Amino acid sequence: MAQATKDYYETLGISKNALHDEIKKAFRKLARKYHPDLNPGDKTAEQKFKEINEAYSVLGDEKKRIEYDRFGKTPFGEGAWYEGGRPDFREGFQFGGFGDVFSDIFGAGRGFENIPRRGADMLMGIELTLEEAFSGVTRPITLTRDIPCRTCNGSGAESFQTCERCKGSGKIQMSRGFFRMAQTCSACDGSGRKVTRTCKSCGGRGITRQGETLNAKIPAGVAAGSIVKLRGMGGAGEAGGPPGDLRIEVTVKPHPLFKREDDDLYLDIPITFGEAALGAKIEVPTIDGKAVMTIPTGTQGGQKFKLSGKGFPSPRTGARGNQYVIAKIVVPKDITGRAKDAIKEIESLYKENPRKKLVENR
Ligand SMILES: [Zn+2]
Ligand SMILES: [Zn+2]
Structure with a gap:
């Protein structure tokens, strides 16, 4: 050996x-x-x-x-x-x-013109519904990007012969003062080969552009404005360098019911005067189904209730935030006859004056 x-x-x-x-x-x-x-x-x-x-x-x-x-x-x-x-x-x-x-x-580039270069990063946008942002989604996206030419495997040539000047090494020994160092062979640009026939598919660039459909996986809990990075899905690198990344900027459509703040969700829930006064069990929508919650006796307008663990999952820990339910007391607009009389009777039975404090402080 x-x-x-x-x-x-x-x-x-x-x-x-x-x-x-x-x-x-x-x-x-x-x-x-x-x-x-x-x-x-x-x-x-x-x-x-x-x-x-x-x-x-x-x-x-x-x-x-x-x-x-x-x-x-x-x-x-x-x-x-x-x-x-x-x-x-x-x-x-x-x-x-x-x-x-x-x-x-x-120093960058000196004698290394042929070093591999990373491909370009690409940025594109994706719009999700709140439900999609909640559960995560795999979405086919179509983009046009640089890929290595398939015909020539990215070499840009259909056929080669060994470079005669550098004997295929791609380097020429040069003297820089006393010190000899290898320089890129100018006859072949360091490739060690001479192209005898240029690749027709890519015109010698070694790169072609191609429309592609990729499956972009957006993780559960993604926040609006965040960028999901798909490693290696950007443009092809040059001289065998690695490809760039594809970055996907996420926007989320406004939801008709829910508002999101960090990992918490907010929902206005309309309740009647009677439900507010007497308390009630009501059904409320959540991002992934329904929940039943108890409105206590004497609920005030704007009062906030918490449904623990009904918010968004944290993209980091997976732990879910809360859903907050805000009571909106709906007062009937069209009250006539017996209803009018009944309300008047309730009013007469009130012990509390809601404006007591205002009167006292004048
Ligand atoms: Zn080619
Ligand atoms: Zn050469």
């Missing part, structure tokens, strides 16, 4: 069980320390910088790391990236690996 010439874990000063983030962190720290710009003329730093790049090109790539751990080498060759190899963005390349690490160190 072939032996690795170097221990990459040792080079980066990490354990064999290090997580991807730890590897990245260790690399970042060392790369900053030994970067030639910070150590002008220091041959040892230059050598060290090369070594840590080589180690990271393998350990920072999940696939290469597995090969390295198993066989002590990588099928891509040691230092594949640094020597000019190009990570295969379409097969397991982890976004947030080389791209952001190197944009930190070298």
Whole structure:
């Protein structure tokens, strides 16, 4: 079995069980320390910088790391990236690996024109009824978005040949002062390949636009104005970058009965003078059915009653808010004959003067 010439874990000063983030962190720290710009003329730093790049090109790539751990080498060759190899963005390349690490160190874009770019975020609106907001809903939504071209798998080409200038690596070794570094091959823009025939379906962009119907799942209890994020449902990324997100802004139609405040619902309930005076058991609508509640004797107009747990579910905890029922005493407008006499009789039996306080305070 072939032996690795170097221990990459040792080079980066990490354990064999290090997580991807730890590897990245260790690399970042060392790369900053030994970067030639910070150590002008220091041959040892230059050598060290090369070594840590080589180690990271393998350990920072999940696939290469597995090969390295198993066989002590990588099928891509040691230092594949640094020597000019190009990570295969379409097969397991982890976004947030080389791209952001190197944009930190070298400055964004410098020599990395071909880094994967995340697709565009998209925003659209959806209008729900209060009942739909309460129970959550799966709604088919139609949108037009960028997707990788199916004909060419996003490559933009129908056929390729290996780039002759960089021999397929996508990189050309350049001297920057004393320090040699890999630059993107200008003949192939870093792809390592020359397109011999452009994809007709997408005209070479690798992206097509397509109308699609997606099922948007809106969670129960969603509030008006909130944004539901569908990860990866936005526009396709470029150069194998991840797709953007689809954000759905929720609006809720006004309800003829209920008003919502946070997770509580408010309902005006009309009651008669008799029900208010004598008390009653009445049926009240709730967002998910009916409830029976007792109006106590002597209920006043505007009095508020609580139906516990009959409000909206909290999108965070699922615990339901309350429904508040506000009594509205309805006075008959058209009173004649016996009814008139009866009311007059009730009035004469009143012991209380409702305006007593007003009179006393004048
Ligand atoms: Zn295409
Ligand atoms: Zn090339």
